[in-house]
Amino acid sequence: MKLKNILLSFGLCIVSLSTIQAQKTQVIAHRGFWKTKGAAQNSIASLVKADSIHCYGSEFDVWLTADDHLVVNHDGTFKGVKMETSTEKECTAIILKNGENLPSFKEYAKKAKRLKTHLILELKAHSTPEKETKAVGKILKKVKDAGLAARTEYISFSLHAVKEFIRLAPKGTPVYYLEGDLSPQELKKMGCAGPDYHINIYKKHPEWISECHMLGMRVNVWTVDSPSDMKWLISQKVDFITTNEPTLLQSILKGDSN
Ligand code: MG
Secondary structure (H helix, E strand, C coil), rough: HHHHHHHHHHHHHHHHHHHHHCCCCCCCCCCCCCCCCCCCCHHHHHHHHHHHHCEEEEEEEEECCCCEEECCCCCCCHHHHHHHHCCCHHHHHEECCCCCEEHCCCCCCCHHHHCCCEEEECCCCCCCCCHHHHHHHHHHHHHHCCCHHEEEEEECCCCHHHHHHHHHHCCCCCCCEECCCCHHHHHHHHCCEEEEEEEHHHHHHHHHHHHHHHCCCCCCCEECCCHHHHHHHHHHHCCCCECHHHHHHHHHHHCCCC
16 A cells, blocks of 8 residues: 555656646736737736736836835836836826826736736836835735735846845745846745846856756746747746747747747
């Protein structure tokens, strides 16, 4: 009986190991799927459209406003409005290219609740570490209250923000670092889920991809829009590719555009 159990556990290990290895590279839409009719970068429409084409995740950028609210936008200053020193009302009064108002994170999360795609939340580097810590706390509370904790992952160029997400988020929450200056071992030591680095970093250190996998981490890459780069990264078995061209990447993964 004992031997049977051992053999069974061994068999399950083999099955789970082969499942991990067989897992395909996943698609993350950079700032949502915005290169399509009716969408704009970081709009709610781009989130909905990323979900509609079944992307694994939809990436977006978050700022903390002067009155301590969270808004979704890439640039620190957009159409003359500086996110960090303006109110939520001033920020969300901005009209995006698709006619939508710049979204508050509250509205964004409300829409995300009805979707399936993962939220790849980038906290932008703010002017002080205190602001970033405050933003991390507010983000985690909103994500928890919206019931989105199980499918939200965090990324940042700010090492402080990354460390704060790791410290304050529920254990096991994926947190990735964007800057590209830390080795797999350093990321592992910090408790990161893995690197989310620019493709040029992996071209310089292709060995980091397998090193990350050996350390039990996952590898994300930004922002990859060319078919040859996509094909190289897929051959290197990266876990996620962040792209402005999610449908192109999907067709390459399916083998349609070789
Ligand atoms: Mg971003």
